Amino acid sequence: xxxxxxxxxxxxTGRPHSSRSVKRAPWGVRFPASxxxxxxxxxxxxxxxxxxxxxxxxxxxxxxxxxxAHGYGHGIADDPGTPLEDAWLKTDGSWPSLRHQGPVHGxxxxxxxxxYQLNKARAHPLLTDLPPFIHLPARIGAHDRLRAAVDxxxxxxxxxxxxxxxxxxxxxDTLLLYLLRTWWLTERPEEPSGWxxxxxxxxVTAALHAIHDEPARPWTVEELAARAALSRAAFARRxxxxxxxxxLAYLTWWRMTTAxxxxxxxxxxxRTVAERAGYTSEFxxxxxxxxEYGVAPGRYRKQGVGLSV
Numbered sequence: 001x002x003x004x005x006x007x008x009x010x011x012x013t014g015r016p017h018s019s020r021s022v023k024r025a026p027w028g029v030r031f032p033a034s035x036x037x038x039x040x041x042x043x044x045x046x047x048x049x050x051x052x053x054x055x056x057x058x059x060x061x062x063x064x065x066x067x068x069a070h071g072y073g074h075g076i077a078d079d080p081g082t083p084l085e086d087a088w089l090k091t092d093g094s095w096p097s098l099r100h101q102g103p104v105h106g107x108x109x110x111x112x113x114x115x116y117q118l119n120k121a122r123a124h125p126l127l128t129d130l131p132p133f134i135h136l137p138a139r140i141g142a143h144d145r146l147r148a149a150v151d152x153x154x155x156x157x158x159x160x161x162x163x164x165x166x167x168x169x170x171x172x173d174t175l176l177l178y179l180l181r182t183w184w185l186t187e188r189p190e191e192p193s194g195w196x197x198x199x200x201x202x203x204v205t206a207a208l209h210a211i212h213d214e215p216a217r218p219w220t221v222e223e224l225a226a227r228a229a230l231s232r233a234a235f236a237r238r239x240x241x242x243x244x245x246x247x248l249a250y251l252t253w254w255r256m257t258t259a260x261x262x263x264x265x266x267x268x269x270x271r272t273v274a275e276r277a278g279y280t281s282e283f284x285x286x287x288x289x290x291x292e293y294g295v296a297p298g299r300y301r302k303q304g305v306g307l308s309v
Contacts, residue, residue, distance in 0.1 A: 003199065004180060006212045007124035008173075010257050013264075016172035018114035020157035023047075025107065028077030030084035037127075038115045039179065040066045040076055041150050045109030050075035050084070051133050063138025065146065067179045069130040071118075078109065112154055114172055122257055125244055127180075129194040134183050142186070146178040198242035203228035207239060207247060215255050216278040221247050256292040259285070263301040270297055 023045075031038065040049070042060045049058040052072030057080040060066065068074060075084045118127075136143060153171045156164050188196045198204045207224040224247050225235035239247045259277040262268060268276075274285035289297045 003126065003205070003208045003212055004177065004184075007126040008176060008180075010122065010124055010261055011118045011120075011127065012116060012173070013119050014117040015169050016114060016116045016176075018112060018153065018157060018168060018172055020110070020112055020154060023078065023109040023111065025078040025109075026082045027109075028075060028079075028082040028084040029087050030075045031073060031087045033073040034071040034115065035120055036071050036115050036117045037067070037069045037176075038071070038113065039068070039175070041112040041154075043110040043112060043150075043154055045107065046078075047109050047111065048077050048080050049133065049135070050077060050080065053132060055132070058133075058135055060135075061138060063147070063150075065136040065138075065150070065179065067134040067136070067183070068132070069127055069134070070132060071120075072132060074133070076111070076113075112150065112157065114153075114175070116172070116176060122260060124257070126195045126199075129196065130183075134179070134187070136179070136182055136187060143178075143182050146175070146182050149175045149178050194242065194244065201238065201242060203230050203235065204239050204242050207235070208243075211247075211251050211254055215251070215258050216276055218278065219248070219251055252288075256289060259289060259297070260293065260300065263297055273297065 020043075040047075040060070042062055042064050044062055046062070047060045049060055049066050051058065052068070052070075052074050058066070077084060136146070138147075149171060153168065153175060156168050156171065184196060184199055188200075192200055198208070207228045210224060210227045211219065221236055222232050224239075225232045228235045228239075230238065236247060239250075243250055245253070255277040259273050262273045262276060270286070271282050274280075274282045277285060279285035279288065286297055289300070293300055295303065
């Protein structure tokens with residue numbers, strides 16, 4: 001798996017949620033803060049995003065996509081001055097799809113909204129580095145794959161067919177990857193920093209791919225530097241500056257993150273999990289795991305079952 005896919009897989013828990021709704025002005029919805037990430041897509045009409053932290057409202061037109069990676073509370077309305085009503089959430093934390101009765105008027109706003117559950121206790125820095133919200137405006141001929149995913153999701157929500165219960169979560173996962181890929185490839189700052197810069201740096205990316213492809217391998221800084229085609233010192237400086245921690249510290253962090261996901265999502269023996277995390281001794285693995293998570297691997301597995309429901 002590549003670094004972006006790995007980061008999403010490491011944090012994602014549970015099933016993503018989505019809804020399709022038709023809004024007739026005046027309307028305004030307040031979404032509470034959550035432990036996950038969310039998105040809004042305007043399919044028809046227009047809307048205003050009322051961002052977290054009192055930032056300036058952002059106007060959204062047909063085809064515009066907004067992604068909020070950190071679960072901050074925010075609002076969506078037909079006008080910045082419209083009073084907001086709290087979003088009505090179902091018992092599973094999802095938003096109901098509001099089916100409009102009667103014909104849709106030309107000035108109605110049709111929207112897709114979705115949410116992802118994320119394990120923020122193990123947040124990957126690739127996602128924590130994202131801005132409070134990402135606005136991907138619609139442009140003719142741009143973001144074709146993202147648009148295709150949006151169209152497919154919108155069609156499934158508007159007219160569910162046999163198999164939609166399986167198709168919709170898969171499309172939501174696909175949409176999340178396209179959202180992030182689109183921003184990193186086309187919309188990120190001209191002079192990116194942090195992980196946005198790391199993914200733009202061929203040397204650092206080569207080392208990250210090596211770590212993610214073979215986390216159990218006993219990597220040394222010299223070996224990773226060779227993958228990056230840099231001297232040891234130059235590589236260590238560049239990696240630390242962009243990733244935020246030294247190469248071997250990130251390797252250890254990723255090994256423990258991988259181990260946590262394996263314990264949370266599967267029933268592989270501890271010995272197998274230890275080996276896949278780069279430890280030949282189950283005892284050494286358990287000691288390192290407890291130092292990182294504060295609990296033994298077996299207890300973490302029991303506690304973590306609820307995270308993946």
